[in-house]
Amino acid sequence: MALFFAYLSVVAALASGLAALAVDKSPGLGRFAHWLLRRWPKLQVRAAGVFSEAHYAEFHRNSLFVLLGISGVSAVLAGGGALFGGAVTTDTLPLGLPWLNWHIRFDALSGFFYLLIGLVLIAVSLYGPGYVREFEHGRHPLSVLGLFTGLFVAGMELVLLADDTFFFVIAWELMSVSSYFLVAFQHEHASNRRAAFLYLLMAVIGAMAIILAFGVLAGFSGGLTFDHFRTVKLTPVWASVAFVLALFGFGMKAGLVPLHAWLPEAHPVAPSHISALMSGVMLKVAVYGFIRFTFDLLDQVLWQWGGLVLVIGAASTLLGVLYAMMQHDIKRLLAYHSVENIGIIFIGLGLSLIYISEGQQQLGALALVAALLHSLNHALFKSLLFLGAGTIIHQTHEQNIEHLGGLIHRMPKLAVVFLIGTLSIAALPPFNGFVSEWLTFQAALQASGIGGGVLRSMVPTSASVLALAGALTATCFVKLYGVVFLGLPRTRRAATCHESVHRGMLAGPAWLAGLCVLLGVFPTPMIESLNVVTGQLLGVTLPGASALGWLWLTPVAPEVASYSASLVLVGILLTGWVCYQLLYRRGGLEARRADPWDCGFGGLNARMQYTATAFSMPIRRIFEPVFDVEETIEEKKSGPGNFQNTGLHYQLRVSDLAWPYLYAPVARVVTWLSRWVSRIQTGNIRTYIAYSFFTLLILLWGIS
Amino acid sequence: MAWLLALLQTLLFIASAPLLAGWLKKVKCRLQNRRAPSLFQPYRDLRKLWRKEPIVAHPASWIFKAAPYIVLSTTVLAASIVPLIAVNLPTAKIADVVVLIGFFALGRFFLALAGMDIGTAFGGMGSSREMTVSALAEPAMLMAVFTLAMSASTTNLSVAMNYVLHTGLVLRPSFVFAMLGMMLVAVAETGRIPVDNPTTHLELTMIHEAMILEYSGRYLGMIEWASQIKLMLYGVLIVNIFFPWGIAQNFSPEALGFGALALTLKLAALTVVLGLSEVLFAKMRIFRVQEFLSFAYLLSLLGMLSHIILEVRH
Incomplete structure (x- = not known):
């Protein structure tokens, strides 16, 4: 049953792509419908109305996203079925090479990532109809966008289904190439073309590494299906070669430091709902590939691999957030945060590899669960933030946060939804980002059992890097939210914008925000269901995760650590309510509105606010060595002897060290x-x- | 019964926090040869603030009004999970020490947003500096906490204190380093000299005060109270984690009374140390704070390493 829904999801995504080609075929479709419904005159009239010039565009647009929505819902059903049912289904399709049909395998790991794709896809399909309307009369045909969106989604889902190398690589390339056309969608800007080319180049190099990694396994096993790979025994050297190639290939797609530089170029230039899919979902498919290769296909795990992944993960986490701090383009900032979050996921995976190589399967399962949960959480809040950013750009036509401000008064509903996203990504309790970071900390704290002293001190140090990155993320999102939504509007566009008219553009992010809160407050059921994944991959589960009941999260044992997000939420609300009752309702005076404090000079205006550049200046100065900073001040002077300053020009350019x-x-x-x-x-x-x-x-x- | 006791302990905690602030003031005045206000002056200040009419700036949104409630309730919740005069209370299970740091972060996040809400330079400056300082303090704090957590193999505060109680008085180098690191972090996080000066209102030097410059009336009262509770929280964490002796292990009246007395003495002594350091040191430039905090991180890291190298049995 799960497999049926998985196929349905792929077919619906492909259908959505094909339906996009019918963008200006309304006369033909109208005649076809007329002929088809010739027996039912009443329906004929209806159909004629739908295919008339006036209604066709909207009908067509909606039908594309309805099909994507069907794909999303069936992906959720398929994923849920595989996760909660716990069955592994296999199948072969009569496609592909004559001697190698496409092998399909749908287990709990694929199911989990299917669930992740489906949840985001539902939000995108709600959001899309309102968002793409502006492309309809633009110079870019909607058919291209729709076709490649469908292919892109289908490609990602097929990667999750693949159980042989040939099919896996075809699905992987389908995903990469179709997303290239989405990145290059607005190709009139030279910078977009450059970003798209870079993206394609990196995808090709990454794919080469992945094919070589599979090649090592294929060479020793004599077959191309994953079942052959699972049984093959490799020498440690060849296993390490395969592992490093896989880490390079999948890590490049996932955006690990130092290979990350293409990611903040490519993700922001796509239309916003595609950015949400790319950052939220496609990076997770790369994580899936890495997990599938390392935890499932390779027969052994060496501790050096875990150490390498841990170091790369920690570096990505820290550098990702530091570079994000310096961005002023709202979508570039979010893209750099994807680098950071992928780093957090890889810290979890590195810990898991270290524990498994030390023979502590239980702790390995804990770290793997933390990484998987963070993948899901990141997909939810990052897609939410990208969709929210898309709405802001759609409504104000400003991408630079220095030109925004005060949007909380203009778009109050979006402000609440976006706030939930920022609280989640900043890993604050009781939201979902906190749960997975907390689990990662718990996994890191069990390092006493590791053999080597170097490794044992490396693990807590990486946890402190995670703590620093978490606090810097909070700083970065105070900057983003404070500059975009709070304060005074900095430009006329920001002052005159309003909430989006299309309801779906709010409903999509709101759906994700609801999931963020739900997973933050009740994380235990999700973690219980992840036990099926670790059970299938590692053969162990976390038996103590719900030892105190479903309200409590006790990953190792109740006396080691426990966290009850729902009680935390109740506690905060209750205390806040008591304070409100005591201090305000019982005779507290009503607040009076007045002008803010202006030091007695008067005339505060929007240009006197703190800017985003100023906000992040202390961080830039403290972490100066990791940035490539170019700061120039030009003074214009005039008068006799150039004594009079008539103008000052300040220019600041901060860029990524990975380029030079x-x-x-x-x-x-x-x-x-x-x-x-x-x-x-x-x-x-x-x-x-x-x-x-x-x-x-x-x-x-x-x-x- | 245990839940009721936990609630009473939380109430005691938040009610006695202003008293600690009064005592600190007394110590400092004494050291500076000034006449000190009464010990109960902070209570009078709070009462005055709660009764006054609050003034809210025109550009403020709901975040500005909601932030004090969120700050106060997260701080109270944090106080409820820290064992004050008795261990083994059920509230300690709700959240461990990592979540405790998360509570502080949540309150600070909203306070920083409120600073940006008015759209003046002071608010933004304060928010930026506060977030920067706390971002640098966080790894040092977690490293110190991890040293404890790895020794006791738990992050639950109550269980960890029990562990320290039962191992007896042994000199652990890791704990000494972790305690020093944590004290430096506490100074930074609660905004005391030399990182920040809570009594200054000179615009260019203030951090925390710049952020809350626009608050008045009951909103200011809540924020002041929350920062008094936070100061006491750090004090209680330091004395109860590193010197837990005297804390009540059962709920008999004698044990509780003795626990309260022991805690009062320990906190009073710690406050004298804080007062001394406030009098002896001058406030640092803002770009010296990173060095101060990297030193704190270094101490905590030394604590962690000495735990791993010296104290773990292979």
Whole structure:
């Protein structure tokens, strides 16, 4: 049954993509419907109304997203079925190579990621109809957007279903290439084309590493299906080669430092609901690939792998949040936070690998559950934030947060929904981001049982990096929320905008916000269901997770650590209510409105507010070595002897160190190599004939 | 019975927090050769603030009005999970020490948002500085807490205190380092000299006060009370984690009375140390605070390493 819904989800996504091609086919479709319904005149009239010029555009747009919504709901059903049913279903499709049909396997791990895709997809399908309306009369056809969205979603779902290398790589490339067209959708800007090219390049390099990693396994097992891989025994050296290639390939797609630089270029330039899918969901498919490869296919785990993943994860976490701090483009800021959150997920995975290699399967399961839960949580709140950012850009046409301000008065409902997203990503109790970070901390705290002293001190240190990153995330989102929603409007556009007219554009983010609160307050059922995943992958579960009942979360044992988010929420609400009753309702005076304190000078205006640049300046100064800062001050002077300052121009550019230290050198080496190779290409036809002649000669010599 | 006792302990906690602030003031005045106000002056100040008409600036949104309630209730909730005069109370189970840090973060998040809400330079400046300082303090705090948590193999405060009680008085280098680190963090987090000066209202030097500059009346009263509770929370954490002796382990009246007496003495002594340091040191420049906090982190890290290297049995 779960597999049926999984197929239905893929088919609905593909159907949505194909339906997008019918964007301006209303006369033809109208005639077809007329012919089809010739027996029922009443319905004929209805159909004629739907396919009339006036209604067709809306009908078409809605039908695309209804199909995506069906895909989302069936993905949730499929995922739920696999997670709660606990059954593993396999299948073969009569497609693919003659001797290798497409193998399908749907287990709890695939089901969990299906659930994740489905939940976000439902929000996107609610959000989409209102959002894409502005593209309808633009220069970009809606059909391209719709077609590649459908293919993209179907590609991600097929990756989760694949059980042989051939099918996996085809699905992976379908996902990568279709998302390239989505990144390049608004291709009139040169920067967007550049970002899309970079994205494609990185996807190709990553895919090469993944194919090579599978190649190592295939070479030793003699088959291409994952079942062959599960039984093969590798030497530690070859297993490490396969692991490093997989970490490189999947890590590149997931955006791990130092390979992350394409991510903040590519994700923000896509339309916002696609950014939500890319940041929220596609990165998780890369995480899925890594988990599938390392925990399921490889037969052994070495502690060095865990240490490597832990270090890379911690570096991504810290650098991601520091670079995010310096961004002023709302979507770039969110994209850098994806790097940070992927880092948190990989810290969890690294801990899990370390514990498993030490033979402590139970703790390995705990860390894996923390990583999986954070994947889900990140998908929810990051998609929420991207959709919210999309609404802000849609309503104000401003992407730079320095031009916004005071939106809480103009868009009160969106402000509440967005606030829930920021509280979740800042890992504050009792929201969902906190639960998974808390679990990661709990996993890190069990490090006393690890053998080596270096590893044992590395684990708590990485936890303190996580703490620093968590606090910096809170700082960053105080900046974002404070500058965008609070204070005074900084431009006229920000002062005159209003809440979106389309209800779905609020309903999509609100659905995700509801899930964030629900998973934050009642995390235990979700963690219980993740036991099925760890049971299938590692053979162990967390028996004590709900030892005190479903209100309490006790990951290891009740006396070691316990957390009850629902009681925390009740406590906060109750105390707040008591204070409100005692201090205000019982004779407290009504607040009086007055002008803010202006030091007695008067005339405060919006330009005197603290800006986002000023807000993040202390962090920039304290962590200066990790940024590439270029700060210039030009003074304009005039008058005799240039004594009078008539103007000042201040310019600040903060960029990523990955460009000058990794990407640019690699690009230089590649250019140099191609120059060198191109020396044999003279452009002279006689030289080419000579090449062919000598090649033939050598080949003939070889044969004879 | 146990839940009722926990509620009473929380009420005692929040009711006695202003008294601690009064005592600190007394100590400082004494050291500076000034005449001190009465011990109960903070209560009078709070009562005065609650009765006054609050003034709210025009651009303020609901966040500005809601923030004091959220700050106060998270602080009260934090107070309810920290064992004050007795261990083994049921509220300690609701949240462990990591969640406790989360409570502080939640309150601070809303206070910083409220600082940005009015749209003046002071509010934003205060928010930015407060968030920066706390971001740097957080890893040091967690590292100190982790040292304790790894020794006791629990993050539950009540169980951890029990563990320290039962192992007896042994000199653990890790605890000494962790305690020093935690004291430095406490100074930064509660906004005391040398990181911040709670009594200054000079615009360019204040951190916490800049953020709450626009508050008045009962809103200010709530924030003041919350910061008094927070000061006491850090004090109780330090004395009860590192010197838990005297705390009541059963709920008999004698044990509770003795616990209260022991706690009062310990806190009074700790406050004298804080008062001394406030009198002896001058406030630092804002960009010196990072060095102060990296030193705190270093101490906590040393605590962790000495635990791992010296104290874990292989």
